[in-house]
Amino acid sequence: MGQAVEVRELVKRYGGTTALDGVDLTVAAGGVHGLLGPNGAGKTTLLRIMLGLVRQDAGELRLFAGQPHRLAGFVDSPRFYPYLSAERNLALLAAYDGGDAADRIDEVLDRVGLADRARRKVGGYSYGMRQRLGIAAALLRAPDLLVLDEPGNGLDPAGIRDMRQLVRSLAAEGLTVLLSSHHMAEVEELCDTVSILRTGRVVYTGSLAELRSRAPDPAHRLATSDDESAAALAADQPGVRVTGHPDGGLTVRARTAELDAFVLALGSRGIAVRALRLEATSLESLFLTLTEGDQR
Numbered sequence: 001m002g003q004a005v006e007v008r009e010l011v012k013r014y015g016g017t018t019a020l021d022g023v024d025l026t027v028a029a030g031g032v033h034g035l036l037g038p039n040g041a042g043k044t045t046l047l048r049i050m051l052g053l054v055r056q057d058a059g060e061l062r063l064f065a066g067q068p069h070r071l072a073g074f075v076d077s078p079r080f081y082p083y084l085s086a087e088r089n090l091a092l093l094a095a096y097d098g099g100d101a102a103d104r105i106d107e108v109l110d111r112v113g114l115a116d117r118a119r120r121k122v123g124g125y126s127y128g129m130r131q132r133l134g135i136a137a138a139l140l141r142a143p144d145l146l147v148l149d150e151p152g153n154g155l156d157p158a159g160i161r162d163m164r165q166l167v168r169s170l171a172a173e174g175l176t177v178l179l180s181s182h183h184m185a186e187v188e189e190l191c192d193t194v195s196i197l198r199t200g201r202v203v204y205t206g207s208l209a210e211l212r213s214r215a216p217d218p219a220h221r222l223a224t225s226d227d228e229s230a231a232a233l234a235a236d237q238p239g240v241r242v243t244g245h246p247d248g249g250l251t252v253r254a255r256t257a258e259l260d261a262f263v264l265a266l267g268s269r270g271i272a273v274r275a276l277r278l279e280a281t282s283l284e285s286l287f288l289t290l291t292e293g294d295q296r
């Protein structure tokens with residue numbers, strides 16, 4: 001499989017702010033690639049450069065090894081004429097784009113689940129519907145690469161589920177999807193590969209499987225009838241690390257089997273477990289470690 005995106009030493013400055021500070025990453029064609037990072041890490045800037053909305057100050061960006069390709073997507077929220085229907089909005093975009101885009105209007109509206117509301121004014125659309133219409137607009141171009149900036153943002157749980165299903169089904173048809181997110185859980189569920197950005201630099205790029213193998217144990221918050229004895233007992237439990245939780249109780253880092261053994265040991269010593277809650281999955285813990293100290 002070829003490369004959809006090759007980025008080398010990409011630099012972008014806005015006045016005194018360095019948004020991208022020598023970004024290197026490669027995205028293979030096919031599948032979903034997540035661009036993950038905290039606010040201000042440079043995700044949107046990278047997507048803007050990709051979409052040709054701003055120019056880099058230095059470095060190179062190559063799509064599909066320089067072969068002819070079609071690229072579509074949007075950063076921030078997609079904008080439409082509120083007093084026109086979804087169908088009319090897409091017809092206008094298709095007219096600008098030319099080619100056979102107009103022939104695909106019904107198909108793309110159906111694809112994003114808006115076929116039955118295609119004649120309603122976009123002004124009355126919910127945020128989630130507008131996001132889906134944005135994807136429909138991008139699909140009009142029959143792109144090889146679809147770029148989406150935080151597609152899950154502002155959506156309710158059902159909207160997030162629909163968006164994820166749509167992205168996965170597009171990828172299953174061979175489209176390459178590049179999306180940004182600041183939620184590790186979203187990326188974990190949706191993406192095949194990931195690049196993690198921190199203050200304009202890539203701190204990890206590769207498969208989720210490889211990332212998982214580097215991840216620390218998940219963190220849990222534990223409250224017991226006797227935290228002091230629980231912490232002392234943990235010292236003898238293999239694979240269990242206990243520290244004080246900043247908000248009271250204990251933080252327990254352990255994989256599931258070791259955590260189970262620890263909880264059973266607590267019970268057998270007469271120490272009652274009053275609360276046990278997952279605070280951060282392995283990957284969330286790793287994400288925080290990789291990106292913490294981000295002051296921008």
Ligand SMILES: Nc1ncnc2c1ncn2[C@@H]1O[C@H](COP(=O)(O)OP(=O)(O)OP(=O)(O)O)[C@@H](O)[C@H]1O
Binds near residue numbers: 042045
């Ligand atoms: N047009 C601009 N003018 C000045 N500074 C900008 C501009 N766009 C972005 N920046 C700055 O560049 C840095 C990277 O911003 P960018 O929006 O790319 O990050 P991000 O990872 O997408 O963050 P977020 O999740 O908050 O959108 C930030 O410090 C931001 O303030």
